Amino acid sequence: MFKINTIDGNTRMSTQDLLESINQALAEGETEFHIEASGQHDIGGPLWHPEGKPLKFYVKNAGQRVGSMCLPGTEIIVEGSASADVGWLNAGGRIVVKGDGGDTAAHCAAAGTIYIGGRAGTRSGSLMKHDPLYEAPEFWVLKNVGSFAFEFMGGGIAVVCGYDSEQFESVLGDRACTGMVGGIVYFRGKAKGISAKDTKILPLNQEDIAYLDGKMDDFLGAIGRPELRSQLTDWSEWQKVVPLSYDERPKKANTDIYSFRTQAWVPGGIFSDVCDDDFAVIGAITTGALRRRIPVWENGKYSAPCEFNCTASVPSQQRFNLLRDGKIDEAYRLVLEYTPFPGSVCGAVCPNLCMDDCTRKKVDISAQIGKLGQYSINVDLPKAEVKTGKHVAVIGGGAAGLTAAWQLARLGHEVTVFEADAKAGGKMEQVIPRSRLPQETLAREIARIREMGVTIKTGVHVDKEKFAWIRDSHDAVVIATGAHVTRVINWPGHERIVKGLEFLKAINRGERPAIGRRVIVIGCGNSGMDVAVGAYGLGAEQVTCIDVQRPAAFDKEMAHVKELGGEILWPVFTKEITAEGIITQDGQLIKGDTVIIAIGETPDLSFAPDSLPVERGCLKPATDYSVAQGIFTAGDTIRPGRLVDAIGAGREAALAVDAYLKGQSYTPVQKNKIPAGRMSTAYFKKCHSCDVPEANNDYTRCISCGTCRDCHMCLKSCPENAITRTVGANGAEYASDPDKCIACGICAGICPCGVWTMEPNAEPVKFYR
Structure with missing residues (x-):
């Protein structure tokens, strides 16, 4: 139980501090609250227990809006009277005020129950409403209400018992029920000034009596006045107010709107001095320029979560789309545009960050992206048809260096890789155990790099003199020597430590x-x-x-x-x-x-010119991966990381080198992940782990986030047949006809891939002169 007194000596606790204290207690699991208030407002508002348990509040000296926006499961009992706005926007709570309720009690209430054990003030019950999906709000008052009560009431049930109110001409106050269009008001006693143009007063029927009789004990018990039951249940003293139906309401003469606007209102229109008004009436449903929103087909604008998380930016959703279309070879080749190591890294040692945030996980489990790389081990890409005549040197034959070499060769450049070890592959060859990365997979993928035209020279130790020669004899240089210096902390006895990197290299060389x-x-x-x-x-x-x-x-x-x-x-x-x-x-x-x-490694940069920018032992490149004119870097020489990070950096560095050789500038493309709320997973059936197919057949489960899967759902769902599908060089494309589209948004709502979206219509409408 949580108890608090909001007065400490002469100091009064602020409303904010009180509400924060209540929230903190609620977060810690409290369900019962005893509050000695001093006029603080909003006590007992929109709260819910973390485990869904009911909440109960006992409040003294409450201020305005006690129980405002109260939710189901919350009960508030106010000792004595309460200030204005009791139960304002009540959304399902049970609120009991044992005294008077003040002005605007139950104002805008939409659900729940509000009991007032005294009088309620002006505009009480105004704007009450009822959503048919929920129980109607109920508002009971023991005595009477003030003027303008139940103004614009749209739904719900109000009961005014008229106890101790004989001295008033009307227990409903003056001008009650003005603008009332829904709901019902039961009252006992006299009532005058009720709007006759909006409502009518009727006697109770048996259904009314059954409701009042069945609810009376709960009401009187809650406010502590059970002895009044017999006095308040003489049903001959009760009546009810209900709104007039449309047919019962007085009608005005039907005036042609065009005639009214051009003649009776202001000749020429009220804005005729500044605009040309055609006096056409714009309907609720429009097409063309008058639509407030328009559908936009944004295929490929955003990265899927798999592509966004992959530091090599492999668009796996596109691979699955190609497999879905039966373009199997094309799907397996696509990954080679981003990495030459789909089997060695993606399919073997990568942590597969692509699968961590896969949208499919909201349905069951991630699409099987990682293993998909194994199907591209023996796939080849054609060599560049046009040679540029430019020569690029790559120092380092690891993941970053070989990726850069692969991409540069595909772009038509002559590439030579200088590797200090007897074999190319960097840590993939030298360090990672064969049990995790099969040697035959790596050998096949390095052979593919050679087949692309890359020259790999192994056993070449590069020092400052060798580097100077390489720089002078090539049009550009990429430094990708990795990080091979094991970090050793200078503890006492550190000379006894064996370096882990050297230990693993020895094992991979076949030593013991x-x-x-x-x-x-x-x-x-x-x-x-x-x-x-x-x-x-x-x-x-x-x-x-x-x-x-x-x-x-x-x-x-x-x-x-x-x-x-x-x-x-x-x-x-x-x-x-x-x-x-x-x-x-x-x-x-x-x-x-x-x-x-x-515990990690650092790069050996002893061969590099002293003028290159270095920070914390690593090279510090510009945004285009350059460290000097014509010299670029990638991989662990920038920051030691994962193999997939090195692959992504190697590709970016290659694109930067290509731009440099063409005399252009290069800025890496910024990826934007598609907002999660744009996908509609309801289209997909949940499966169990035993039902998950092999990676090359998992395209039915892939949601294809941000990339059209050509499912035709938008085409078939458009109520106006406004969407058309065409097939071009880039596959299927969809478009919406503005002369047919009514901007209903069904296409955006139903698209499982999040490709369609609704945007504000920016098309200008000629109106002002």
Whole structure:
């Protein structure tokens, strides 16, 4: 129970502080509130319990708008009287005021119940309304109401009991029920001044009596006056006010609107001095320039969540669309326009960020995007038909460098890659375990890069002198040497640490680095898990992985290590490395014969000119990936990251180089993710995991966010047949005929892909002179 007194000495709590206190208590699970108020307003408004439990308020000295916008499940009991606007816009709550209710009680109430145990003031019950989808609002007053009560009432039930009101000429006040068009007002006693042009007074029928009799006990019990039942249930003293029907209302003479506007109102029209008015009456449904909104087919304007999340910007929704159309080879080739490593990275070691935010997850599970890359391993693209005669050097044969080389060769440039290792592939070849990245997949994809015309020279160590030669003999240079210097923290005993990167490289070369029976791995990212698996493969009996923060490795990689018997501990802060293992900051000893560190790497830029911009050990390029005239960079030399990040940067760097060689400027394209609310997932049937097809057949589940899937739904749903479909070089295209379109928005509402949208009509309408 939450209790609060809003007066502390001579200090009064503000309304804002009181409401914030109530909200905080509600968030902590409170359901019962006892409030000693001092005129604060809006107490008990639109609140709901996080678990859906009913809420109950006991309030003294309430201010204005007690129970305003009150929701179902909330009950408010006010001891004594309340100020104006009791239950304003009540949306379903039960509000009991044991005293008077003030002006505009139940104003605009749309649902729920409001009981007043005294009198209610001016305009009480005005603008009450009833949504047929919900129970009608109910408003009961023990005594009488003030003037203009139930003004413009549109629905609901009001009951004025007329107790202790014999001295008044009308228990409904003056000019009651003016403009009333719906609902019903029951009253007991005298009533004068009720609008005769809008309403009529009738005696009660049996249905009316049954309602009042059935509800009277609840009302009197709530306000604490059950003894009045017999006095208030003499139904001969009761009447009701109901609105006149349309046929019953007085009618005015029917005047031609054109004649009225041009003759009776103002000759020539009220704005005839500034505009040309054709005096045409614009209907509720229009076409052409008079539409307030127009449909726009925005195919491809936004990136799907998969494309937006992919740092290589692979448009997977387009791949699925091509598969849906039976263009299988074209679908498998499309990915090669963005990455030369669909099998090695997308289909094997990528975390598949594309699947994290897939719209399909709102229906069941993500579309199987990652495995789709495996179908492009053996696909080829044609070589460039036109050669530019430009020569580009790429220093570094890893993911970023080979991607840049691939893209530049496709653009017609002569490309030479200089790689220091005996094999190209960077960390894909040197570090990632063969169990995660099959060597034959990587070999096939590197061979495809060579087949595109890229020359790869391995075993080339680039120093400052070699770099100067490369720069002088090529039209442009891309630095993509990666990050191969293992980070080692200078703890006491750090000389005992084995560098994780060198450890993994040795294993991939077929060597068997010497390790002890108990191995400690510092760092619980994916590299740390690779080290742990490698240690077990070399005969380690126990591997303990530690980190200062929550492990960043994929769940499946950590699960694999645990299956092998490994232990993952965090947070653990290292203090010293000893022959017995690691001593932590809190003095504990983690026993180990070998300590291997895998907390990240930094690039070796010793070969680069000193004039290149460097920040925190990495190159700092301009927005076009350049670090000097004709020199560009990509991948881990900018910021160590994932392979897919390096691929995306390599492609962007290649496009920047191409623009430079053409004498043009380059600005990376900014991706805009399609708003989630634009897709309509109701079109798609939920499936279970056992029903999910293989990736190359998952195109029926792909929602094709932001890209038209040519489903014809808009075409078939348009009530005016305003939409047309044509097929051109870019596939199917849709358009809306402005002379037929009524701007109903059905096309935008039904489109599962979010391609159609409704925009304000910007077409000018000639009106003013």
